[in-house]
Amino acid sequence: MRRPIRRSSLLALLAGLVASMAVAAVGTPTPDLPIGLGLRLVDVPVERAADPRANDYIVDHAIPGATVRRAMAVSNGTDAELPVKLLGVRATAEDEWLVDDGTTPPGPDELAAWITVEPSELLLAPQSVAIVEVTIVVPAGATDGERYAAVVAEPPVVPAGEGLGLISRVGIRTYLSVGTGGEPASDFEIDTLTAARDADGVPVIAVGVTNTGGRAIDVSGELTLVSEDGLLTAGPFPTVLPSTLGPGNRGAVDVRLRADIAAGPWLVTATLHSGLLERVAQATVTFPDAAGEVADPVIAQRIEAQRRLLIPTAMLLILLALAALWYLRSLTRGNGQDPPETASYADGDAIPVDGDDVGATG
């Protein structure tokens, strides 16, 4: 190498040394960040891009021995430097989504143990965003089944020291299916509709859902109500909150209606979805009279989603086509064969004009 060493390279070397000794805050300065510590999934696999769940959470299927990679953006929306740890923690998805606090280390067959984040610790500069890489290495001997974990960003305890401290973490849910075959299908059934009134007398419908597929689901959707005579409709009313259900689990999503909805009976159509999957079911329910009362669950009948739209649309189109055909036929018949029929129009002034037109063309 040539001498003397150029000053700039020496400076760079020094800077590198300093950086390795004292941790320098990292991150790209970013305006308008929401307050606090933030985490976001940056990339979505192309084949899952249309699935809303895959945009919010890590949702994937991998064979044993495979590696799953994702990038995440960690944001510091505070005005101070923020030390952040990044790690995988245990989570469960039976009849709800629950995240462990991380005091119990995950076992070797648990998804949380397979997750590493690079870097695993960083000091985020104020009002800035840094990209981190999440790697999930599925062990070659991993048994089949879906596993759950959360990739969390963890700030220090506030306040440090004595008394009651609080750690406020933000995490990205991870739903990883492991198996040598194809990805297990997701499916669910709407079993029952249960009408009730809450403590304030507001009508509520609990939609009973069973996860009949091989993967966890996050169900939400809406209800529409039609009175028995078909004259009154109400809704759509959205589900209060999405519900997470693991395979084989049963749960309910609640829908709050308006206080002025009549007791019924109502034909209720429930349309629920999880990701790209949609299920529609109907049942006739009647709301109980008293606040706090719950009616018996009514078994819901599944409706094929396409039929619900396609049949009425097709019928309407056929009717329109028939009407148009009949109208055209009556017009041509009126022009060509039976001119006096136009005289039967009530408006006397219009007839001569029509007559002139007919005369001009004929």
Place this chain on the structure above:
Amino acid sequence: MASTALAVGAALLCAAGPAPVLDAAPPPPATANTTGLTIASVGTATLTVPGGGSAPYSATSSSTVTGKLPATVVTDVRPLGGAWTVTVSANAFKHGANPAVTVPASAAKLYLAGATVAAVRTTLLGLGSVGATVNTATLQSANVHLGTPYTLLSGTTGMLGGTVIYEPTMVVVVPAATPAGTYTAVVTQTVS
């Protein structure tokens, strides 16, 4: 040094196997200013004893300590606004002078009264739904305590994003014959 060696070892392991890598699309530049879920807690926690001072020592009866956790702000600006839940748990309250003396986390509970949860829509349009629901039925159950993780509240902010602010109340039932002293505990809340 040890960590460098470990990293090299891991890299070699990855290179050796023909295992597939499920890599998603390359990340956009870090300057993208949208964030996903954000959590912030403002202020400090306080635990007080009715009448002030310390929890009275009693060999025979338990005493109750209540407190407030700092207000927490959850902001969801994910483009598709899916579900989120806040899971809470705590470790045991450790005696300041003798960490072997503890009050179990199962003696403590965090809860939200209806008035302590507020939902705010951050966008101008104010369309869609923003909401957070507290599962009061679960919280009233005696089986719900900070010894095992449970859902403090769940929320959904719809397509346009929004903010939910909540201020949890803490209740600790200090068991009888608990030695006098200052106890320290850490509550962990995770939004995901």
